[in-house]
Amino acid sequence: KSTLMKILSGVYPFGTYEGSIIYEGKELNLGVGAIRQARDEGIAIVYQELTLVPHMTVGENVYLGKEPVERGTIDWSKLYADTRDILAKYRLEVTPQAIVRHLGVGKMQMVEIAKALSENAKILILDEPTSALTESEINKLMEILENLRSHGVTCIYITHKLDEFFRITDSVTILRDGKTVTTQPTRQLTQEKLVSYMVGREMKERFPRSQRRPGEVMFEVTDLQAVDPDETSRKVLDGVSFNLRRGEILGIAGLMGSGRTELVTTIFGEYGKITGGTIKLEGRELSITGARDAMHKGISLVPEDRKGQGLVLMQSILKNISLANLDQFSGFMRIDGDAELVAATRQAKALAVKAPNLEARVESLSGGNQQKVVIAKWL
Structure with missing residues (x-):
């Protein structure tokens, strides 16, 4: 899905693919400067990983690279006025x-x-836009898309969430293994039909939820308290307690800003400064001094920002998988490349990482396969 959208938005230029794109009745060949050309044609994409400059204002981000200029300087009044007009027209509730x-x-x-x-x-492509949103934020996004539709903006909405297909789309195209399976009006589809097109077989039964019997308690957090290391007067955790049994999956729920990320990064030794409470692993109390210490004690973290915190994008799949366990492959001041390759191959195969080979750069993988590499690194 994402590969197709990169072709439409000019990331993969004409000549790197076969076939044709017909846009407003004419064949569209996005060649040199394809991304800029796609934008000039009115094709825009909102990626799953947002591409904003965090220390800039909303208005500066909206008009970055195309700021209105008056007598050789940026016309800030016009920039913010134009931003305000766009936000108001499409009911986007943000302050410029x-x-x-x-x-x-x-x-x-x-x-x-x-x-x-x-x-x-004219065409707005949204790639998995609800993956990090709360329920109320998803509802707001749906309102925005309805408003865009009423203004004549065509949207291509990429998602794997079935309820969103039926909630917002007029027609659906199903892809499987890089091929078009079918395109149909949404009203003609049922959830069962949709799933069968996606997986390639009729879904007659749903797999029953297994009855698991978790083992003994092996991880305990009791009355954990922590503060922001850069602003020690601000508490980020206040009396958090839970225990985790061997073979159990514990879900941690909460709205944005509720402290979910702060909890796991504090346990991993990456963020919060612990001021109270205890952490026990297999009955022994831990004093975690940092991420390296947490790793040595058997704790790992799959972060929410896999590109910024979980991977070295310019490195190969092989190097990323072995990165957290270099001690295992090192001896006499050198890395045992054969042992490293065997271990990485085993993990990549176990998690079905789709790539031409382990020397391929991680940045070339799809989002799902990048996530598999993050998990393989810890396993």
């Missing part, structure tokens, strides 16, 4: 002067949409 890093993910997404619309987008 707000600093982006202070916004929630839902608001940041509105800024991305405003940025696309500022270039007079």
